Amino acid sequence: MKxxxxxxxxxxxxxxxxxxTELAAIDEVSFSIGKGxxxxxxxxxxxxxxxxxxxxxxxxRPGARIAGGALVVGGVDVFALTGEALRRYRGxxxxxxxxxxxxxxxxxxxxxxxxxxxxxxxxxxxxISPTQKALDLLAAMELPxxxxxxxxxPHQLSGGQRQRVVIAAALVAEPELIVLDEPTTALDKTxxxxxxxxxxxxQKRTNTTLIYVSHDLNVVARMCDGVLVxxxxxxxEDGPTKEVFNAPKTEYARTLIAAIxxxxxxxxxxxxxxxxxxxxxxxxxxDFSYGGKRSRFIPRFFAAPPARQTLKDISLSIAAxxxxxxxxxxxxxKSTLASLVAGLVGGNGGRIMFDGKPxxxxxxxxxxxxxxxxxxxxxxxxxxxxxxxxxxxxxxxxLQVFFGMxxxxxxxxxxxxxxxxxxxxxxxxxxxxQLSGGQQQRVAIARAFACEPDLVLCDEVTSALxxxxxxxxxxxxxxxxxxxxxxxxxxxxxxxxxxxxSDQMLVLEAGEIRDYADTGTILTNPNSAYTKNLLAxxxxxxxxxxxxxxxxxx
Amino acid sequence: xxxxxAMTVRRLVMSFFILSITALIVFLGTEVLPGDALTATIPxxxxxxxxxxxxxxMRSELGLDRPIPVRFLEVWARLMTFDFGxxxxxxxxxxxxxxxxxINSAIxxxxxxxxxLALVISLGTLASxxxxxRLDTTISATTLFTYxxxxxxxxxxxxxxxxxxxxxxxxxxxAPTNAPKLTILAASILPVLALCVHGVxxxxxxLRAGMVEALxxxxxxxxxxxxLPTWRISLxxxxxxxxxxMLNGTAxxxxxxxxxxVVVEAVFKYPGAGGELLRALSQREIPTIQAIAFLAALxxxxxxxxxxxxxxxxxxxxxxxxxxG
Numbered sequence: 019m020k021x022x023x024x025x026x027x028x029x030x031x032x033x034x035x036x037x038x039t040e041l042a043a044i045d046e047v048s049f050s051i052g053k054g055x056x057x058x059x060x061x062x063x064x065x066x067x068x069x070x071x072x073x074x075x076x077x078x079r080p081g082a083r084i085a086g087g088a089l090v091v092g093g094v095d096v097f098a099l100t101g102e103a104l105r106r107y108r109g110x111x112x113x114x115x116x117x118x119x120x121x122x123x124x125x126x127x128x129x130x131x132x133x134x135x136x137x138x139x140x141x142x143x144x145x146i147s148p149t150q151k152a153l154d155l156l157a158a159m160e161l162p163x164x165x166x167x168x169x170x171x172p173h174q175l176s177g178g179q180r181q182r183v184v185i186a187a188a189l190v191a192e193p194e195l196i197v198l199d200e201p202t203t204a205l206d207k208t209x210x211x212x213x214x215x216x217x218x219x220x221q222k223r224t225n226t227t228l229i230y231v232s233h234d235l236n237v238v239a240r241m242c243d244g245v246l247v248x249x250x251x252x253x254x255e256d257g258p259t260k261e262v263f264n265a266p267k268t269e270y271a272r273t274l275i276a277a278i279x280x281x282x283x284x285x286x287x288x289x290x291x292x293x294x295x296x297x298x299x300x301x302x303x304x305d306f307s308y309g310g311k312r313s314r315f316i317p318r319f320f321a322a323p324p325a326r327q328t329l330k331d332i333s334l335s336i337a338a339x340x341x342x343x344x345x346x347x348x349x350x351x352k353s354t355l356a357s358l359v360a361g362l363v364g365g366n367g368g369r370i371m372f373d374g375k376p377x378x379x380x381x382x383x384x385x386x387x388x389x390x391x392x393x394x395x396x397x398x399x400x401x402x403x404x405x406x407x408x409x410x411x412x413x414x415x416x417l418q419v420f421f422g423m424x425x426x427x428x429x430x431x432x433x434x435x436x437x438x439x440x441x442x443x444x445x446x447x448x449x450x451x452q453l454s455g456g457q458q459q460r461v462a463i464a465r466a467f468a469c470e471p472d473l474v475l476c477d478e479v480t481s482a483l484x485x486x487x488x489x490x491x492x493x494x495x496x497x498x499x500x501x502x503x504x505x506x507x508x509x510x511x512x513x514x515x516x517x518x519x520s521d522q523m524l525v526l527e528a529g530e531i532r533d534y535a536d537t538g539t540i541l542t543n544p545n546s547a548y549t550k551n552l553l554a555x556x557x558x559x560x561x562x563x564x565x566x567x568x569x570x571x572x
Numbered sequence: 573x574x575x576x577x578a579m580t581v582r583r584l585v586m587s588f589f590i591l592s593i594t595a596l597i598v599f600l601g602t603e604v605l606p607g608d609a610l611t612a613t614i615p616x617x618x619x620x621x622x623x624x625x626x627x628x629x630m631r632s633e634l635g636l637d638r639p640i641p642v643r644f645l646e647v648w649a650r651l652m653t654f655d656f657g658x659x660x661x662x663x664x665x666x667x668x669x670x671x672x673x674x675i676n677s678a679i680x681x682x683x684x685x686x687x688x689l690a691l692v693i694s695l696g697t698l699a700s701x702x703x704x705x706r707l708d709t710t711i712s713a714t715t716l717f718t719y720x721x722x723x724x725x726x727x728x729x730x731x732x733x734x735x736x737x738x739x740x741x742x743x744x745x746x747a748p749t750n751a752p753k754l755t756i757l758a759a760s761i762l763p764v765l766a767l768c769v770h771g772v773x774x775x776x777x778x779l780r781a782g783m784v785e786a787l788x789x790x791x792x793x794x795x796x797x798x799x800l801p802t803w804r805i806s807l808x809x810x811x812x813x814x815x816x817x818m819l820n821g822t823a824x825x826x827x828x829x830x831x832x833x834v835v836v837e838a839v840f841k842y843p844g845a846g847g848e849l850l851r852a853l854s855q856r857e858i859p860t861i862q863a864i865a866f867l868a869a870l871x872x873x874x875x876x877x878x879x880x881x882x883x884x885x886x887x888x889x890x891x892x893x894x895x896x897g
Binding site: 072075077079105106107108109110113114116117118121122123124125126127128135136139140171173174184187188 | 789790791793794795796797798799800801804808809812813886887888889
């Protein structure tokens, strides 16, 4: 075997957890990657894979440090680099494609400013101007109209465009190693395919070594030559992708692979619950458009631009204790639907009935009891949990506000709620930033259930989670639903997940209902062409990954 | 940028209403409370020498016998057109009288604001280069101390230390109100510093909190991982975001400057509007009080408008949000 391009030996990375205590996030990890190869690193949240990703760039978050071992990239001992040399290595020889491109781009700088800055810092322009180089890179990422993208701010781009921009930024100095941290988490299925294909083509041309850190095993199966399965900071399996996927050696890897959501089109074991029960939520002819409202007091000159129709003639109902799944790609209006029911935005037309009474206007005008009975869980727990509060404060707050509990009484209930979600009581004093993504989302779920709600709006609640964590969280949510007889409006772009959770399903495209029926009916006998295509895309995504795996064998 | 223009116009319309309400409060405060402008102006001991007929005659001469709404509209129209009228008893024009004190105070407040911002931004950026470092800790501790010092304590301390002990500056400023503005500027050094002590502390704490948040953000981590130099990350990536929460504080600092400068001007005998306001209050010159109160409100409104425009310039997301309605 030739000298590996990336060689990791006995790497140990620890986090400070107290004045004297440290916790190993990466524990004696060793592996290597050949030049131009692609390695996938998979594992649950908190397994240390993101810390490992950052370690490739000689970077640790505040509070963490490298406690031992070596990491060599192309003959360079990364941990021996300091000051200017380390700065030139980062972005120069090794680059990182960050997890969330929206928060990873500076909000007040244009895409052009980001690109030109990096090109200047790394002297990467060659004999063309930095601006031209930036435009070329954006064009190479197959972004339409690079000069328009160049002038825009991050928030003005779509998720797919932002993802391409951060990849372009990583390519600035033609690094020999690129680490991609959850590169497609924020993308729709169709966009994900495009971005991954693009990265593959670029890699073939430049012979770059790639590291995919991902919870999405489908992506890893498709893109990677080798795969590393991590748990609790240790490497459990390390081998060619097809071997690990087809014949996992450890129990954990088997669970991980089994947890990949698959579309089950066969007969559903669970009967549709309470289909005849009175609906807890019913919506009739709901319309909504953003920017359409015009104040009576402000003259026309100041008024907003014409409205964009986001939702059109939406009618649905959810029986108490049951789940309605809403599927759609980004921009289909599915999150707007949740915002309307939650009262985060006011409706323009139609009627929302909750428990037989009209539920109108904004949450602030609904009264305490209604606000308690309708709860919302967001996609990103990191930003929906107050970073200044401890876990106890976060979950205790609704108890104190809605039930007037004392501190002592609320603490008992908080521990009980944590227990229901299989979370340890030792987490009480932690702040959200100290938790893993799965733990954060479970805290958010506990907060919602602390209110004893009748309806919980779940907006992409498991989209940011690893498959095994996702499977656990979904199971816990089902259990909570049974125990508390709570209805879910379960929104996701991930069709297999929605199908798994829902009694009934609703397919949204461009603000209109394409299909609305029992889950079994949708999966086996969809009405619209759109739903048929969607089902086919998810079915082929699973099939494709296995096919690729077999191709690697030969 | 038509949406920025639209927003500015909208804010100007709002400001007009705010100033109108200010005019109303000033008017109500000085004219509708027991007694009227005339009896308020004439000292009590002199009041007994006037007969009821004489007072009535003077009232009609001054137009005070007209209904309240009519008189308010008149005051409102005068204030809005910056015609501050004449004092009630001596019939002196108010405008020219308060012109120099107002300019002097504007110099004091303006210089204080510039010095304060320069200090805060450089200290905040320097401290953020090494959070938790010695410099950061020192500045944080110092500002916590100075934040808790009232303006009059700081001013008197400065007089004692710089004028009495060190003899670096005169204890009180002897320049007349209409002195050349350079003389005023030179005389304003100690008052400016006194005003800044409190402001710097508060603004620094806001900026530091903003910097800590920005430096913990994903985009700063990305910038570090992309090999950008630390100073560039602090100045170009973190600082503009950190300034946004501070700027609203800066606008309220301007309001604080106006009340603070009354105290500081009194201590240093600075020839500004604060002294003029105190004099007008003691002599019950109602038009002068109205004029100064109105101009102070105008300054606060303008400061808030400028802060909002600065936020618009710093955060493109706010720009497009105002576009979307």
